Amino acid sequence: MAYWNKEIECMPPERIKELQLDMLQKLIANLYEKNQFYRNKMVQKGVKPEDIKTLEDITKLPFMYKQDLRDNYPTKMFTVPLNDVVRFHVSSGTTGKPTLVGYTRNDLDYWSEALARSLTSCGVTDEDVMQVSYGYGLFTGGLGAHYGAEKVGATVLPTGTGNTERQIELMQDLGVTAIACTPSYLIHMIDVAREKGVDIRKDTKLKRAFLGAEPWTEGMRKHIEDATGIKAYDIYGMSEMAGPMYTECEERNGIHIPWDIMYVEVIDPETEQPVPAGQKGELVVTMLRKEAFPLVRYRVKDITNVILEPCKCGRTSVRIARITGRTDDMLIIRGINVFPSQVEHTLLQIPEVSASYMIIVDRINSLDVMTLQVELKPEAFSDKVEEMTAVKKRVEYEMKKYLNIAVKVELKEPGSLPRFEGKSKRVIDRRTYE
Numbered sequence: 001m002a003y004w005n006k007e008i009e010c011m012p013p014e015r016i017k018e019l020q021l022d023m024l025q026k027l028i029a030n031l032y033e034k035n036q037f038y039r040n041k042m043v044q045k046g047v048k049p050e051d052i053k054t055l056e057d058i059t060k061l062p063f064m065y066k067q068d069l070r071d072n073y074p075t076k077m078f079t080v081p082l083n084d085v086v087r088f089h090v091s092s093g094t095t096g097k098p099t100l101v102g103y104t105r106n107d108l109d110y111w112s113e114a115l116a117r118s119l120t121s122c123g124v125t126d127e128d129v130m131q132v133s134y135g136y137g138l139f140t141g142g143l144g145a146h147y148g149a150e151k152v153g154a155t156v157l158p159t160g161t162g163n164t165e166r167q168i169e170l171m172q173d174l175g176v177t178a179i180a181c182t183p184s185y186l187i188h189m190i191d192v193a194r195e196k197g198v199d200i201r202k203d204t205k206l207k208r209a210f211l212g213a214e215p216w217t218e219g220m221r222k223h224i225e226d227a228t229g230i231k232a233y234d235i236y237g238m239s240e241m242a243g244p245m246y247t248e249c250e251e252r253n254g255i256h257i258p259w260d261i262m263y264v265e266v267i268d269p270e271t272e273q274p275v276p277a278g279q280k281g282e283l284v285v286t287m288l289r290k291e292a293f294p295l296v297r298y299r300v301k302d303i304t305n306v307i308l309e310p311c312k313c314g315r316t317s318v319r320i321a322r323i324t325g326r327t328d329d330m331l332i333i334r335g336i337n338v339f340p341s342q343v344e345h346t347l348l349q350i351p352e353v354s355a356s357y358m359i360i361v362d363r364i365n366s367l368d369v370m371t372l373q374v375e376l377k378p379e380a381f382s383d384k385v386e387e388m389t390a391v392k393k394r395v396e397y398e399m400k401k402y403l404n405i406a407v408k409v410e411l412k413e414p415g416s417l418p419r420f421e422g423k424s425k426r427v428i429d430r431r432t433y434e
């Protein structure tokens with residue numbers, strides 16, 4: 001069994017608790033002293049650093065929400081001076097305002113350290129050639145997986161997304177043994193390979209895939225593994241935590257969470273109280289080491305459960321189960337996070353259309369396709385085809401600009417889309433994952 005950092009990964013649970021408490025106390029004292037945002041939140045909740053006497057006392061601390069990040073955009077929540085920040089990553093926001101995450105050099109090191117532990121736990125070594133087909137750039141997937149794989153000593157092929165035929169050629173030519181990409185992109189790749197007469201099982205050396213950034217299921221795992229003969233591992237993370245960080249180990253029985261990097265709680269989103277291990281709830285995380293952009297009791301909105309049973313791999317960290325959904329309405333389309341409120345916000349900027357819309361998401365040839373049906377305003381409605389085409393193009397252009405994905409737009413007559421008396425249902429997700 002290979003470990004990247006055996007002492008930490010296999011530390012006895014009692015010792016972990018002691019060290020975690022120490023890290024938490026130092027973190028909270030530091031934030032209370034140095035950062036206005038955290039101090040205000042704690043003062044409002046009537047809690048002081050010295051109230052954190054046990055790990056369970058973490059529940060006395062206030063929650064943090066994505067909205068806090070937006071309200072403090074761009075850098076008001078940073079806890080170090082900007083000259084200590086060596087990287088930014090940015091993800092889309094609900095109203096066009098993005099979420100910005102900053103990293104110090106140590107933050108980047110710990111991000112790669114987390115991934116090095118994860119990749120090693122799945123058998124990746126310096127003999128591997130890892131194709132990184134997550135997007136590079138503002139999204140954390142590409143650079144995150146890249147530096148993690150390099151840290152292990154693997155040879156990285158930084159293809160990024162797209163240009164699938166070339167990706168398959170390179171996979172063959174360079175003897176790629178591992179790939180990191182979204183599950184839907186790998187399924188697309190398998191289809192394109194098949195069309196080109198390439199059988200991944202026979203014609204490539206691919207052995208492992210690290211799939212995440214969007215929900216997927218055991219059914220999809222089986223489909224991928226049956227089609228290719230490779231082993232597919234779940235990889236999890238979010239930009240606020242750093243990016244992709246945590247994976248299952250060879251046992252593939254839950255995602256290991258390094259105890260010295262992130263403290264996890266799972267709560268009932270209604271009562272906001274912790275739920276027992278094994279029971280589903282909303283993930284809440286506290287990053288124990290982050291310097292530039294800490295997170296304390298951050299409401300991740302992903303649904304999972306904690307697994308406490310020891311893992312056969314010998315690692316003693318807690319694990320979380322595969323993410324089964326979210327407690328908010330965020331959609332993940334081709335790996336990009338899309339909130340219906342972003343669509344609404346964008347539509348409100350376009351004078352010819354109303355804010356009555358429906359989002360329909362399909363999976364066609366293994367790729368997500370988002371269709372936006374939107375009503376025209378009565379005064380903009382016309383039977384002149386060229387006028388309507390111009391409006392449709394404008395909506396498509398604005399959506400691409402704000403959401404960062406291509407959207408198929410269908411213009412509808414005023415009053416023709418369903419009206420809702422209760423909670424509106426503006427999203428029809430027809431993708432199936434099985």
Ligand code: DLL
Binds near residue numbers: 134234
């Ligand atoms: O998606 C980071 C990442 C990149 C993870 C590559 C894994 C691989 P965000 O864009 O901030 O960051 O989106 C984070 O994506 O809260 C989940 O809802 C979802 N998500 C990420 N990984 C998984 C997964 C990256 N393995 C949001 N299963 C998270 C299900 C996932 N959902």
